[in-house]
Amino acid sequence: MRVLVTGGSGFIGSNFIRYVLTEHPDDRIVNLDKLTYAGNPANLADFEHDARYAFVHGDIADAELVGDVARGVDAIVNFAAPSHVDRSILDADEFLRTNVLGVRVLLDAVRTLGVPRLLHVSTDEVYGSIATGAATEASPLRPSNPYSAAKAGGDLLALAYWNTHGVPVVVTRSSNNFGPYQYPEKLIPLFITNALESQPLPVYGDGLQVRDWIYVLDNCAAIDLVLRAGRDGEVYNIAGGHEVANATVTREILRWLGKPESLIQMVADRPGHDRRYALDATKLARLGWAPRYPFASALESTVRWYREHDAWWRPLKSGDFRAYYARQYGRR
Numbered sequence: 001m002r003v004l005v006t007g008g009s010g011f012i013g014s015n016f017i018r019y020v021l022t023e024h025p026d027d028r029i030v031n032l033d034k035l036t037y038a039g040n041p042a043n044l045a046d047f048e049h050d051a052r053y054a055f056v057h058g059d060i061a062d063a064e065l066v067g068d069v070a071r072g073v074d075a076i077v078n079f080a081a082p083s084h085v086d087r088s089i090l091d092a093d094e095f096l097r098t099n100v101l102g103v104r105v106l107l108d109a110v111r112t113l114g115v116p117r118l119l120h121v122s123t124d125e126v127y128g129s130i131a132t133g134a135a136t137e138a139s140p141l142r143p144s145n146p147y148s149a150a151k152a153g154g155d156l157l158a159l160a161y162w163n164t165h166g167v168p169v170v171v172t173r174s175s176n177n178f179g180p181y182q183y184p185e186k187l188i189p190l191f192i193t194n195a196l197e198s199q200p201l202p203v204y205g206d207g208l209q210v211r212d213w214i215y216v217l218d219n220c221a222a223i224d225l226v227l228r229a230g231r232d233g234e235v236y237n238i239a240g241g242h243e244v245a246n247a248t249v250t251r252e253i254l255r256w257l258g259k260p261e262s263l264i265q266m267v268a269d270r271p272g273h274d275r276r277y278a279l280d281a282t283k284l285a286r287l288g289w290a291p292r293y294p295f296a297s298a299l300e301s302t303v304r305w306y307r308e309h310d311a312w313w314r315p316l317k318s319g320d321f322r323a324y325y326a327r328q329y330g331r332r
């Protein structure tokens with residue numbers, strides 16, 4: 001299979017490319033990535049000289065470029081997106097541009113070139129906060145921050161292109177990923193790297209918000225399965241099945257690192273902070289998928305990965321990065 005992966009230099013995309021080239025040694029991948037602050041060529045340094053892998057620097061909103069790189073591929077898998085909720089609260093512009101208009105460019109290319117499949121990677125955040133139970137693929141979309149609203153826009157546009165033009169799309173909506181190569185602005189890598197440096201761990205609000213965590217390789221396996229076996233026009237939820245409060249994750253990270261709980265710093269809450277996400281992934285289970293990585297051991301190995309790869313994350317934790325958080329979420 002020849003696959004165009006967009007946004008493949010980020011966290012999940014780079015794990016996905018490594019997963020596919022390992023599980024399907026005959027596949028070929030072209031990675032189109034804009035290399036924003038979150039895109040990092042170092043994430044795929046091991047494939048630099050692999051004939052099965054090629055990198056193209058560019059933007060999914062560039063219709064001419066997308067037309068060139070998408071020609072003749074068997075499928076496109078779209079990871080490209082600004083992905084951090086806090087940044088979307090500061091400025092939504094890039095979120096709308098890539099997550100809605102960029103997706104439109106991909107859809108038009110698939111339509112014009114007759115690409116057999118587009119897998120669009122969406123998120124559980126499109127369902128919004130859920131007090132009890134779990135969202136199924138038929139649940140209403142109630143995104144409640146600029147990031148998730150933009151993701152819902154791209155997600156719905158993809159399904160509208162299927163309905164209107166018969167463009168062959170499948171959409172995945174997964175819960176919170178964690179694992180190697182995640183930019184140290186998201187909860188788990190931020191807290192691991194802060195703890196390693198004996199810096200405070202800024203827990204928003206009361207810390208009792210609940211997320212469902214999935215190890216990134218479980219998500220990659222699910223996306224790969226949907227890519228090859230999913231039905232056109234369908235949405236598939238991908239759930240880790242491990243719901244836990246932020247305060248609990250925080251304490252577990254400190255415990256794995258042998259660091260004191262005095263590093264925990266309760267700070268002002270994220271505006272519009274969603275209380276809980278939860279997904280029903282029965283539909284995906286029917287395709288034959290189940291998560292393989294238990295949360296506790298996957299978190300332990302993730303902590304170990306960051307401990308052993310400080311050359312990867314230290315350059316990312318620049319002065320700017322610290323200043324950004326200090327400005328937004330200073331001490332209460």
Ligand code: NAD
Nearest residue numbers: 007009010011012034035036038039059060080081083177
């Ligand atoms: P990330 O921020 O680590 O990586 C995003 C990648 O997209 C980067 O390499 C960046 O350079 C690239 N990119 C951004 N804008 C681009 C553009 N206009 N053109 C080309 N490339 C562009 O994100 P991630 O955590 O790996 O998330 C990947 C996808 O999965 C996103 O669509 C996100 O919404 C979705 N998702 C993430 C999670 C999670 O927990 N991280 C959960 C569910 C869904």
Ligand code: DAU
Nearest residue numbers: 083084085123124125175176185186187202203204209246
């Ligand atoms: O649910 C899927 C989504 O998960 C993805 O679509 C997003 O791309 C991804 O960023 C993630 O969004 P969250 O907002 O859930 O992830 P984040 O790591 O930013 O925050 C996780 C929880 O931890 C959330 O309740 C906010 C809280 N938090 C986060 C940070 C960065 C803190 O308490 N302190 C922090 O410093």
